[in-house]
Amino acid sequence: MCGRKPYLVGHQEFAVLYGVEPQMVGQWLAPSRGVLDPATAIVVSGVRYWPLGFACRFGKTTPRPKLLNVRYRKLLIADQGEGWEPDLGDELPAIVGQQEIIELFHLPSQGTLATRIAQGGFPKEDWWLSGSRLWLLDTVIEAVPELQVSARSLPWEVDDKVEAALRAGTYEGPGSVVLTRGRHARKGL
Known part of the structure; x- marks a missing residue:
């Protein structure tokens, strides 16, 4: 581990890594699709974020492999400064x-x-x-x-x-869960 800060991505960055719209990441997370396990992300202020290592590896793990935008990966790393590339949320600091x-x-x-x-x-x-x-x-x-x-x-x-x-990693206060939005929100009530 070099640098104190791990490289991370949110929905928008995850989508750009694979050349899709950010809404597609939400579709991958849908239980009916089962493409992207929500447990692979950390939740901060009610939003999911992924370790860059996992996000870059994700495309090879799907039934229909997805091509990683290597240029954008390099831009993300350069933009985030000195850090390290974790693969699992358990590796992340608070x-x-x-x-x-x-x-x-x-x-x-x-x-x-x-x-x-x-x-x-x-x-x-x-x-x-x-x-x-x-x-x-x-x-x-x-x-x-x-x-x-x-x-x-x-x-x-x-x-x-x-x-x-x-x-x-046991915080259960405000922001610790992702609030369901859109048409699926009513189903959770």
Whole structure:
């Protein structure tokens, strides 16, 4: 493992790797298709993300093999900076999005965090994938002293239980599950 950050992909990046529309990744995930096992992804702020190693290997594992866009793979790696290429979600460090951060600090609203990010008062994201910001939990924790010093009214105190659950992979708070959308959402009720 070189570098502290693993290479990841979201729905949009996964789709580009195989030259399909992002909706196709959702279709591959559908139980009726059974092409892409949801367990191969991690869930951060209610969205699935895959280790790049798995995503690149995926095309060879399907009944109808899919051709990998090797150029785009190289672009992803260059864009994400120094890191390493994991194959399984179990290999990943704790990764958080806005929902997990709100729970970690018990912030009063998503707007509080969004404003802090927009004003540049929060650490730069480690990834920008499929339109979402993601951070290594360590990036956020390392920034706590600076967040506390620059805070006007919020204490920016870490909930140790939430942090421990995120690190152990047992977090079950907001953002820990993918919410079903579209026409299949009603079937889950």
